[in-house]
Amino acid sequence: MRYLLLLDLVFFTNFVLALEPYSPYVDRTYPVNVYWGDTHLHSSMSVDSNLLGNKRLMPAEAYKFARGEVVIANNGMKAKLRRPLDFLLIADHAENLGLMVELEASSPQVIETAAGENLVSKLNLFKSISDPDEKLAASLDFQNLAEGKENRSNVLQRSIWHRVTATADLYNDPGIFTALIGYEWTSIGSQGGFDNLHRVVVFKDDASVVSQVLPFSRLDSDDTEELWSYLESYENKTGGEVFAIPHNGNLSNGEMFSEETFSGRGLTTAYAKARNRWEPLYEVVQTKGSSESHPVLSPTDEFSNYEIWNSWLGNNLGREWDEAEINKKKHEYARPALKLGIEYASQLGVNPFKFGLIGSTDSHTSLATADDNNYWGKLTNTEPSPKRVIEPVFMAVPGWDIAAAGYAGVWAEENTRESLFAAMKRKETYASTGPRMTVRFFGGWDYQPNDAFKPDFAHLGYRKGVPMGGDLAYAPAGKAPNFLIRAVKDPDGANLDRVQVIKGWLDTKGGLHEKIYNVALSDNRKTKRSGKAKPVGSTVNIKQASYTNTIGAAELSVVWNDPDFKADEYAFYYVRVLEIPTPRWTAYDAKYFQIKDIPAEVPMVTQERAYTSPIWYSPSIQTGTSK
Numbered sequence: 001m002r003y004l005l006l007l008d009l010v011f012f013t014n015f016v017l018a019l020e021p022y023s024p025y026v027d028r029t030y031p032v033n034v035y036w037g038d039t040h041l042h043s044s045m046s047v048d049s050n051l052l053g054n055k056r057l058m059p060a061e062a063y064k065f066a067r068g069e070v071v072i073a074n075n076g077m078k079a080k081l082r083r084p085l086d087f088l089l090i091a092d093h094a095e096n097l098g099l100m101v102e103l104e105a106s107s108p109q110v111i112e113t114a115a116g117e118n119l120v121s122k123l124n125l126f127k128s129i130s131d132p133d134e135k136l137a138a139s140l141d142f143q144n145l146a147e148g149k150e151n152r153s154n155v156l157q158r159s160i161w162h163r164v165t166a167t168a169d170l171y172n173d174p175g176i177f178t179a180l181i182g183y184e185w186t187s188i189g190s191q192g193g194f195d196n197l198h199r200v201v202v203f204k205d206d207a208s209v210v211s212q213v214l215p216f217s218r219l220d221s222d223d224t225e226e227l228w229s230y231l232e233s234y235e236n237k238t239g240g241e242v243f244a245i246p247h248n249g250n251l252s253n254g255e256m257f258s259e260e261t262f263s264g265r266g267l268t269t270a271y272a273k274a275r276n277r278w279e280p281l282y283e284v285v286q287t288k289g290s291s292e293s294h295p296v297l298s299p300t301d302e303f304s305n306y307e308i309w310n311s312w313l314g315n316n317l318g319r320e321w322d323e324a325e326i327n328k329k330k331h332e333y334a335r336p337a338l339k340l341g342i343e344y345a346s347q348l349g350v351n352p353f354k355f356g357l358i359g360s361t362d363s364h365t366s367l368a369t370a371d372d373n374n375y376w377g378k379l380t381n382t383e384p385s386p387k388r389v390i391e392p393v394f395m396a397v398p399g400w401d402i403a404a405a406g407y408a409g410v411w412a413e414e415n416t417r418e419s420l421f422a423a424m425k426r427k428e429t430y431a432s433t434g435p436r437m438t439v440r441f442f443g444g445w446d447y448q449p450n451d452a453f454k455p456d457f458a459h460l461g462y463r464k465g466v467p468m469g470g471d472l473a474y475a476p477a478g479k480a481p482n483f484l485i486r487a488v489k490d491p492d493g494a495n496l497d498r499v500q501v502i503k504g505w506l507d508t509k510g511g512l513h514e515k516i517y518n519v520a521l522s523d524n525r526k527t528k529r530s531g532k533a534k535p536v537g538s539t540v541n542i543k544q545a546s547y548t549n550t551i552g553a554a555e556l557s558v559v560w561n562d563p564d565f566k567a568d569e570y571a572f573y574y575v576r577v578l579e580i581p582t583p584r585w586t587a588y589d590a591k592y593f594q595i596k597d598i599p600a601e602v603p604m605v606t607q608e609r610a611y612t613s614p615i616w617y618s619p620s621i622q623t624g625t626s627k
Contacts, residue, residue, distance in 0.1 A: 030462045031411040031428065035420060036436050037087035038066070038368040039180070039245060039408055040200050040283060040360035045092040045164065046184075047146045049364035050100035051126075051139055053380035057366030058101075059090050059164060063171035063179055066368050075383040079367055079376060082492060083436070085407075086415050087178035088368055090168070091200040094183045094217035095147035098160035103146075115150045136392065149219050157214055165207035172206075174416045181207065183215045185244070187222040189255045196251040199227060199279070200360075204421035205240035212238050223262040225271070228278045243425060245281045245358070248291040249337070250309065254328030257337035257353055272344060272352035281424055282355040284334050284431045284611055285406035286362040287378040292576075292611055293335040296321050301516055302532065303500075303578065306609065307403040307433070338614060339504040339512040342570040345618060346506055356427025356469045356613030357574070359406025370434035372606065373545070375404040375585035386593040389586055389602060400602045404585045405433040409610070411440075411467065427469025430575075430612040435490040441468040441575045442484040443615040445476055451484055452557040460484065468574075468613040480565035481617060485519065486557040487577045487610075494579040494608065495552025497522055497536040501560055505571040519560040522553035522580075538581040542604045545583040545591040552580040567619060574614040581605050 021027060042049040043059045053074055065071045068084030092098075102110045103119060110116040126142050129135045145151075165181050172179040181203045189195025203210045216230035231242050249256030259267060284291050289307040298304040321329075330336040334357065341353030361368055365383060367376040375384075377399075382388045388399040409430045412423035423429065430439055440458060444465020451460050461467065461484050472481050487499050499520040505513055518533045527533050539548045556577075565571075584606040590598055598604075 024456075028459070029413075030458060031413050031423065032458060033415075034409045034411050034438055035086035035178075035415050036407050036409055037085050037089070037178070037420075038360050038370075039089040039182070039202065039358065040091045040184070040247070040286065040362045041088060041366065041368045042092055042184075042362070042364040043090055043366045045090075045098045045101060045160070046364060047093060047096060047100050048139075048143050049092075049366075049379070050104070051143055051146070052364065054365055055104065059092075059167045059366075060171070062090055062366040062368065063088060063167070063177075065366065067171070067177050071367070073365065073367065073376060073383055074380040075385065077384060079369075081369055082371060082374060084177070085368060087180060087410075087420055089180040089182045089200065089202060090164075091182050091184040092164070093147070093186055094215035095186060095219055096151050097157065097164070097183065097215065099146055099151060099156075102156065102160075109153065109156050119146060119151065147219075152219055154214065161214055162207070162211050165211045169207045172417065175414060178415055178417055178420055180417060180420070181205070181210045185216060185227055186218050187224065187227075188218065189222065189253065195253040195255045196247060196249075197222075197224065197255055198247040199224070199244040200247070200283070201227075201231070201242060201244050202421070202424070203240065203242050204417055205238070206417070209238045209240045225262060225274065228274050231278050241421060243281075244279050245283055246279055246355075247283050247362070248286050248288050249282075249332040249334075250289060250291045250294075252332050254331045257331045257340060259331070259340070267344060267348070267352055269348045269350050272348050272350035275352045276350060276354050280356060280427055281358050281429060282334055282337075283360055284357045285359040285403070285433050287402050287405060288362060289401075289403050290405075290433075291333050293333050294329055296326055297329055297333060297336055298514065303576070303607070303609075306607070307405065309397070309401055334611075335502065335504065335514060338572050338574075339506070339514065342504065342506050342572060342616070342618075343510070343512060346570055349620070351616070354616065356424070356429045357431045357611045358408035358410075358424075358429050359431035359433065359611075360408055361406065370405050370407050370432075372404045372434060372583065372585040372608075373588050375588070378402050384589070384592070386595060389589055389595065389598060400586050403433070407432045407434060407436065409436070409439070427613045428467050430468065430610055432610045433606075433608045435493040435579060435608050435610070437490045437493070437496070437577060437579070437610055438486075438488040439575060439577055439610050439612055440484075440486045441612045441615070442466065443470065443472050443481055443573065444484070445472075445479050445481060447482045447484045447559045449559050452486065452559045457484070457486055457557070466615060468615060470615055472615060472617040475567050475617075480562045481573075482559055482561040483573065483615070484559055485575055486555070487520075487575075488555045489553075489579070494547065494582045495522065495549045495554060496556050497552055497578040497580050497607070498533065499556045499558065500576045500578070501573055502576055503562065503564075503571060503573050505569050507566075507569055515564070517560065520556040520558040522556065523551060536580050538605065540581050540583055540587075540605050542583065542587050543591070545587045547580070547582050549580075570619065571617045572614040573617075575610075575612040577610045579608045581607050
C-alpha cells in the first residue's frame, strides 16, 4: 500500500512539474527594464576638452554627476541631473590620452623631454591669446601638436590607461550604476581633412582585462579596418568582448557610409561581415545634431529637418543642391545608409550597414546631460552664460546651432556591464534626443489589434515576434508583417504627439524607397488621405520658457500592418516617436539670463523625439536560403 502511495506521489509530482508554472514570471527571460545612459562623454583627460577649459572635472567627477551627485562646473556653477543615469561610458580621445593633465601638473615624464619643452612653450603662447576668435583658431593648432606622434609615450599611456580603467571599476556598482570602459578613436578619414569617422570603442570587461592592451588611436591608423583588426586581436588575446560605435555621420564629408573602403576598394562580403560584427550600433543623435535624415534626402518627411546644422559644411537649408552634394549626403545619414545596406544585402548576402540606433551627448564638459532645461554646453566655453547663444563654439559654429542631446535607451535584463553589452550587441536599443520616454517595438506576423492594450504586452511581443534590432523570418504565404508598438511619455516630461513607422525597401528592379506612416496620433486626430496628419498644436510660452501637457497623449499603443508589403522585397522598419512642442534650451537661456536681443534665426522651440533600432525583413530569410 505504501508503495502504491509512493507511486501516486511521484506521478502527482511529475504531473505538477509538467504543467505551466502557476507563477507566470518563473520562465521570463526577456528584459523588462529600459536603462538610460551616455556612451560618449569627454572629461579633462581629452586633449581638446582640457585645452578649451575643462581643467578640473576628471572621470571621477563625471561618474559622480551621472550618478546624480552635485558637482561644480568649470564656470563655478553647481550642476546636477534631474534624475541619475543608469550607465556611463567616458569616451576620452585615445590620442595622447591624459597628456594635458600631466602637462598642466608639470609631470617630469612630459616636460623633461624635447617634445615636452616645445609643448610647454606653445601652451604658454596659447594662454597669452585674449581674442576669442584667435584663441579658437590657435586651439586647433595646439591640439594637432599635442595629439602628434612626437608626444606619444607608451610608458605614460600605460600608466594613464591603468588609472582610467581602475577609476571605471571603482564607480561601477552592478545593479545600481554601470561604468563601461572605453575610449574614442578619432579618424579624420582618407582625405586627410576634417572628415569625422570617429568611433567609440566599448569594452564589456573590467580593468584587469581591458588594461592588458593600450587604446588603438589615430596615431596607429586612420583606417577603420585596422581598428577592427585591433578589436579582434583584443578578443583573441584576452577572451573579452568589445565593439565600436560610429559617431554621427553628418560631419563625415560623405565617408561614414562610403561605398569604398579606406584604401579605395569596393565593398566585399568580407568587409560587410566585419563591419556588421564590429559595429552593431550607430550614434544617430548628439550635440552636433541629428543624423537620421536630411530634408534634401527626405523631402516628403516634414520632420526631417530636426537639429540640422545650418552653419557649417554646406548643411544650410534654403539653397539649391547639385547631384554630387546630394550623393555625398546619402553617405552621411542613417536612413539612406539603412537603404544602402539592404541593397548590399541583396548583392552580397550580407548587410554592411545593419546597425541599431542610440543617442549620446559627445559633451566635452564631463557633464552628461541632454535636457534642454539643464543644458551645460558641448565645450566648457559654452557652459551657461548670457553670451553662449550667439557666440561661436568652434569653426564659426554659433552656440545656438548646438543641440541638447542625446541619450541611449537599452532594453536589458539587469543594469550590469554584461547585460547592457549583450543588449547593445543584439541592437535592442533606441536613441532619444533627451527625454526618457519608454518605447517598445516588435515585429511579427500574428499580432492582433487588441494585443497593443494587453497588460502582458512585452510577453506577447517576444512570444509572437522579434524586438527592435531583430529580423523577420519565414513569412507565411499571403501575410504581411505587423508590428506591436507602445510609447509612454517621460514621466517628468512632455506628452506625445505621434508614433511613426519609417519603412525603407528595395524593389525588384533595384530601386530604393522610403515612406513614413503615422500609425498612432494623439488627441483623436486622423491620418489624411495624403498620409500626413494635422499638427498637434503648441502650448509653448517662449517668454516664460514653459509649456503644458493639455495636448498630446501620455501613451500611444498600436498594432500596425504594412499595407504595402511585397514578399520579394528587402525592407527595414523603425519607429520614430515625437513629443509635443517644448521650449528649446535657447528659450530657457533667454529667460534665465533675461536676454532681449536674440536673432530671429535662433530656434526657440523644439519637438523632441526617439528613434528605435530597425527590424529587417529579407526574402532570403523567408525561404531559409542565403543569396
